Amino acid sequence: MKIIRHLSPQGPAYAALQPDGTARLIEGDVFGYSRPTERSVPLGRRLAPIAPTTIVCIGLNYAKHAAEGGKPPPERPIWFMKLPGAVQNPDEPIRIPRRQASTKVDYEAELAIVLKKDAHNVARADAFDYILGYTCANDVSARDWQRDFGGGQWNHAKSFDTFCPLGPVLVTPDELKNPNALRIRSILNGSVMQDSSTADMIFDVPAIIEFLSADKTLPAGTLILTGTPEGVGFARKPPVWLQPGDTIEVEIEGIGKLSNPVE
Secondary structure, three states: OEEEEEEEOOEEEEEEEOOOOOEEEEEEOOOOOEEEEEEEOOOOOEEOOOOOOOEEEEEOOEHHHHHHOOOOOOOOOEEEEEOHHHEEOOOOOEOOOOOOOOOOEEOOEEEEEEEOOOEEOOOHHHHHHHEEEEEEEEOOEEHHHHHHHOOOOOHHHHOOOOOEEEEEEEEOOOOOOOOOOOEEEEEEOOEEEEEEEHHHEOOOHHHHHHHHHOOOEEOOOOEEEOOOOOOOHHHOOOOOOOOOOOEEEEEEOOOEEEEEEEO
Protein backbone atom coordinates (compact mmCIF):
# COMPACT_ATOMS: atom_id res chain seq x y z
CA MET A 1 0.00 0.00 0.00
CA LYS A 2 1.12 3.55 -0.74
CA ILE A 3 0.10 5.80 2.14
CA ILE A 4 -0.20 9.52 1.62
CA ARG A 5 -0.56 12.14 4.34
CA HIS A 6 -2.41 15.26 3.25
CA LEU A 7 -4.18 18.31 4.59
CA SER A 8 -7.91 17.56 4.70
CA PRO A 9 -10.60 20.08 5.78
CA GLN A 10 -10.40 18.43 9.23
CA GLY A 11 -6.62 18.63 9.42
CA PRO A 12 -3.77 16.23 8.57
CA ALA A 13 -5.12 12.85 7.45
CA TYR A 14 -3.92 9.60 5.92
CA ALA A 15 -5.21 8.02 2.72
CA ALA A 16 -4.32 5.04 0.53
CA LEU A 17 -3.14 6.15 -2.90
CA GLN A 18 -4.61 4.13 -5.76
CA PRO A 19 -2.88 3.28 -9.08
CA ASP A 20 -5.17 5.70 -10.92
CA GLY A 21 -4.15 8.60 -8.67
CA THR A 22 -7.30 8.63 -6.55
CA ALA A 23 -7.20 8.05 -2.81
CA ARG A 24 -9.24 6.14 -0.27
CA LEU A 25 -9.78 7.03 3.34
CA ILE A 26 -7.70 5.15 5.92
CA GLU A 27 -9.61 4.50 9.12
CA GLY A 28 -7.83 4.21 12.44
CA ASP A 29 -4.28 4.93 13.52
CA VAL A 30 -1.48 3.90 11.15
CA PHE A 31 0.59 3.16 14.27
CA GLY A 32 -2.09 0.84 15.61
CA TYR A 33 -5.02 -0.75 13.84
CA SER A 34 -5.89 0.85 10.53
CA ARG A 35 -7.38 -0.17 7.22
CA PRO A 36 -8.16 1.46 3.89
CA THR A 37 -11.84 1.84 3.15
CA GLU A 38 -13.77 2.01 -0.12
CA ARG A 39 -14.53 5.67 0.51
CA SER A 40 -12.81 7.99 -1.95
CA VAL A 41 -11.45 11.24 -0.55
CA PRO A 42 -10.26 14.40 -2.30
CA LEU A 43 -6.58 15.01 -1.66
CA GLY A 44 -5.48 18.26 -0.13
CA ARG A 45 -1.97 19.65 -0.01
CA ARG A 46 0.56 16.86 0.34
CA LEU A 47 2.34 16.66 3.67
CA ALA A 48 5.41 14.74 4.75
CA PRO A 49 4.15 11.16 5.19
CA ILE A 50 5.17 11.18 8.85
CA ALA A 51 5.47 13.82 11.56
CA PRO A 52 8.20 12.13 13.63
CA THR A 53 9.20 13.03 17.16
CA THR A 54 12.48 11.11 16.74
CA ILE A 55 14.77 11.28 13.70
CA VAL A 56 17.83 9.04 13.72
CA CYS A 57 20.30 9.11 10.82
CA ILE A 58 23.12 6.84 9.69
CA GLY A 59 26.28 8.42 8.30
CA LEU A 60 28.88 7.02 5.89
CA ASN A 61 26.70 4.00 5.14
CA TYR A 62 27.44 3.64 1.42
CA ALA A 63 30.83 2.22 0.50
CA LYS A 64 31.38 4.55 -2.46
CA HIS A 65 30.24 7.60 -0.50
CA ALA A 66 32.70 6.85 2.29
CA ALA A 67 35.43 6.49 -0.33
CA GLU A 68 34.63 9.80 -2.05
CA GLY A 69 35.00 11.53 1.31
CA GLY A 70 38.32 9.81 1.98
CA LYS A 71 36.93 7.76 4.87
CA PRO A 72 37.37 4.03 5.52
CA PRO A 73 34.18 1.97 5.87
CA PRO A 74 33.05 2.22 9.52
CA GLU A 75 33.20 -0.90 11.69
CA ARG A 76 29.84 -0.07 13.25
CA PRO A 77 27.01 2.24 12.17
CA ILE A 78 27.72 5.92 12.77
CA TRP A 79 24.57 7.69 13.86
CA PHE A 80 23.38 11.19 14.64
CA MET A 81 20.03 12.96 15.01
CA LYS A 82 18.07 15.72 13.34
CA LEU A 83 15.50 17.89 15.11
CA PRO A 84 11.85 17.19 14.20
CA GLY A 85 11.52 20.79 13.00
CA ALA A 86 13.79 19.89 10.07
CA VAL A 87 10.95 17.95 8.40
CA GLN A 88 9.62 19.54 5.22
CA ASN A 89 6.70 18.59 2.97
CA PRO A 90 6.99 17.57 -0.69
CA ASP A 91 7.09 20.53 -3.10
CA GLU A 92 7.78 23.03 -0.30
CA PRO A 93 11.06 24.96 -0.09
CA ILE A 94 14.35 24.10 1.51
CA ARG A 95 15.42 27.37 3.11
CA ILE A 96 19.11 28.20 3.23
CA PRO A 97 20.01 29.47 6.74
CA ARG A 98 20.32 33.23 6.95
CA ARG A 99 20.80 34.04 10.64
CA GLN A 100 23.48 31.36 11.06
CA ALA A 101 24.47 31.81 7.46
CA SER A 102 25.63 28.90 5.34
CA THR A 103 27.12 29.07 1.86
CA LYS A 104 27.70 25.31 1.57
CA VAL A 105 24.30 23.63 1.70
CA ASP A 106 24.40 20.11 0.29
CA TYR A 107 21.85 17.47 -0.78
CA GLU A 108 21.79 13.80 0.27
CA ALA A 109 19.32 11.34 -1.27
CA GLU A 110 18.32 8.74 1.31
CA LEU A 111 15.97 5.83 1.89
CA ALA A 112 14.02 6.43 5.10
CA ILE A 113 12.38 3.86 7.39
CA VAL A 114 9.37 4.50 9.62
CA LEU A 115 8.87 2.21 12.63
CA LYS A 116 5.32 1.11 13.44
CA LYS A 117 5.91 0.05 17.06
CA ASP A 118 8.41 0.52 19.84
CA ALA A 119 11.67 -1.23 19.05
CA HIS A 120 13.95 -2.48 21.84
CA ASN A 121 16.70 -5.10 21.46
CA VAL A 122 15.34 -6.17 18.07
CA ALA A 123 17.05 -9.19 16.53
CA ARG A 124 18.07 -8.92 12.90
CA ALA A 125 15.67 -11.71 11.96
CA ASP A 126 12.74 -9.75 13.42
CA ALA A 127 13.62 -6.29 12.09
CA PHE A 128 11.07 -6.18 9.26
CA ASP A 129 8.26 -6.83 11.75
CA TYR A 130 8.85 -3.31 13.11
CA ILE A 131 8.67 -1.40 9.83
CA LEU A 132 5.55 0.55 8.88
CA GLY A 133 6.99 1.69 5.57
CA TYR A 134 9.63 3.43 3.52
CA THR A 135 9.85 6.89 1.99
CA CYS A 136 12.31 9.21 0.23
CA ALA A 137 14.31 11.65 2.32
CA ASN A 138 16.79 14.43 1.64
CA ASP A 139 19.32 14.79 4.47
CA VAL A 140 20.13 18.41 3.66
CA SER A 141 23.42 19.43 5.29
CA ALA A 142 25.21 22.73 5.89
CA ARG A 143 28.76 21.51 5.27
CA ASP A 144 30.40 24.67 6.62
CA TRP A 145 28.63 24.14 9.95
CA GLN A 146 29.39 20.43 9.83
CA ARG A 147 33.10 20.80 9.07
CA ASP A 148 34.25 24.30 10.05
CA PHE A 149 31.91 26.13 12.41
CA GLY A 150 30.22 23.38 14.43
CA GLY A 151 33.04 21.69 16.26
CA GLY A 152 32.98 18.59 14.07
CA GLN A 153 29.60 17.27 15.21
CA TRP A 154 26.82 16.78 12.67
CA ASN A 155 23.54 17.46 14.50
CA HIS A 156 23.61 21.24 14.23
CA ALA A 157 24.54 21.27 10.55
CA LYS A 158 21.68 18.95 9.65
CA SER A 159 18.88 20.23 11.91
CA PHE A 160 18.02 23.61 10.41
CA ASP A 161 14.34 24.03 9.61
CA THR A 162 13.35 22.39 6.27
CA PHE A 163 16.55 20.27 6.18
CA CYS A 164 14.64 16.96 6.12
CA PRO A 165 12.18 16.84 3.20
CA LEU A 166 10.15 13.61 3.13
CA GLY A 167 7.76 11.98 0.68
CA PRO A 168 5.92 11.76 -1.54
CA VAL A 169 4.37 8.57 -0.07
CA LEU A 170 5.03 5.90 2.54
CA VAL A 171 5.26 2.46 0.92
CA THR A 172 4.46 -0.55 3.09
CA PRO A 173 6.83 -3.54 3.17
CA ASP A 174 4.43 -5.82 1.27
CA GLU A 175 5.05 -3.62 -1.81
CA LEU A 176 8.78 -3.13 -1.19
CA LYS A 177 10.06 -6.50 -0.14
CA ASN A 178 13.81 -5.84 -0.48
CA PRO A 179 14.80 -2.30 0.55
CA ASN A 180 18.43 -3.10 -0.23
CA ALA A 181 17.94 -3.56 -3.96
CA LEU A 182 16.55 -0.19 -5.04
CA ARG A 183 17.87 2.39 -7.47
CA ILE A 184 18.35 5.73 -5.70
CA ARG A 185 19.05 9.07 -7.39
CA SER A 186 19.22 12.79 -6.75
CA ILE A 187 18.52 15.23 -9.56
CA LEU A 188 19.50 18.91 -9.35
CA ASN A 189 17.85 21.23 -11.87
CA GLY A 190 17.37 18.29 -14.22
CA SER A 191 20.93 16.95 -13.93
CA VAL A 192 21.51 13.60 -12.23
CA MET A 193 23.93 14.03 -9.31
CA GLN A 194 23.62 10.71 -7.48
CA ASP A 195 22.74 7.43 -9.19
CA SER A 196 23.33 4.30 -7.17
CA SER A 197 21.64 1.36 -5.46
CA THR A 198 20.74 0.73 -1.85
CA ALA A 199 22.69 -2.53 -2.33
CA ASP A 200 25.83 -0.39 -1.74
CA MET A 201 24.86 0.11 1.91
CA ILE A 202 27.55 -1.07 4.32
CA PHE A 203 24.89 -1.85 6.95
CA ASP A 204 21.59 -3.01 5.50
CA VAL A 205 18.14 -2.19 6.89
CA PRO A 206 17.91 -5.10 9.39
CA ALA A 207 21.44 -4.42 10.66
CA ILE A 208 20.57 -0.75 11.25
CA ILE A 209 17.46 -1.56 13.28
CA GLU A 210 19.28 -4.23 15.29
CA PHE A 211 22.15 -1.86 16.12
CA LEU A 212 20.07 1.22 16.94
CA SER A 213 17.61 -0.67 19.18
CA ALA A 214 20.27 -2.46 21.24
CA ASP A 215 19.75 -1.42 24.88
CA LYS A 216 17.71 1.54 23.60
CA THR A 217 14.04 2.03 22.81
CA LEU A 218 13.08 3.55 19.48
CA PRO A 219 9.46 4.69 19.87
CA ALA A 220 6.75 4.00 17.33
CA GLY A 221 6.91 6.63 14.61
CA THR A 222 10.70 6.89 14.70
CA LEU A 223 12.15 7.96 11.36
CA ILE A 224 15.48 6.40 10.38
CA LEU A 225 17.54 7.84 7.52
CA THR A 226 19.83 5.14 6.18
CA GLY A 227 22.66 7.08 4.55
CA THR A 228 23.44 8.53 1.14
CA PRO A 229 25.33 7.23 -1.92
CA GLU A 230 28.22 8.88 -3.72
CA GLY A 231 27.76 12.04 -5.76
CA VAL A 232 27.07 14.61 -3.04
CA GLY A 233 27.95 18.22 -3.65
CA PHE A 234 30.99 18.59 -1.40
CA ALA A 235 32.83 15.75 -3.15
CA ARG A 236 32.48 17.23 -6.64
CA LYS A 237 35.21 19.21 -8.34
CA PRO A 238 34.34 21.99 -8.14
CA PRO A 239 31.86 21.52 -5.25
CA VAL A 240 28.16 21.99 -6.00
CA TRP A 241 26.06 23.78 -3.37
CA LEU A 242 22.32 24.34 -3.32
CA GLN A 243 21.35 27.87 -4.36
CA PRO A 244 18.10 29.87 -4.25
CA GLY A 245 16.10 29.05 -7.36
CA ASP A 246 17.33 25.45 -7.55
CA THR A 247 15.07 22.40 -7.54
CA ILE A 248 16.41 19.23 -5.94
CA GLU A 249 14.71 15.86 -6.39
CA VAL A 250 15.21 12.50 -4.68
CA GLU A 251 13.96 9.46 -6.57
CA ILE A 252 13.86 5.90 -5.21
CA GLU A 253 12.65 2.89 -7.14
CA GLY A 254 9.25 1.69 -5.93
CA ILE A 255 8.55 4.85 -3.92
CA GLY A 256 8.56 7.79 -6.31
CA LYS A 257 10.07 11.25 -6.55
CA LEU A 258 10.42 13.86 -3.80
CA SER A 259 10.87 17.37 -5.19
CA ASN A 260 11.70 20.59 -3.36
CA PRO A 261 12.65 24.08 -4.52
CA VAL A 262 15.40 25.98 -2.73
CA GLU A 263 15.07 29.52 -1.40
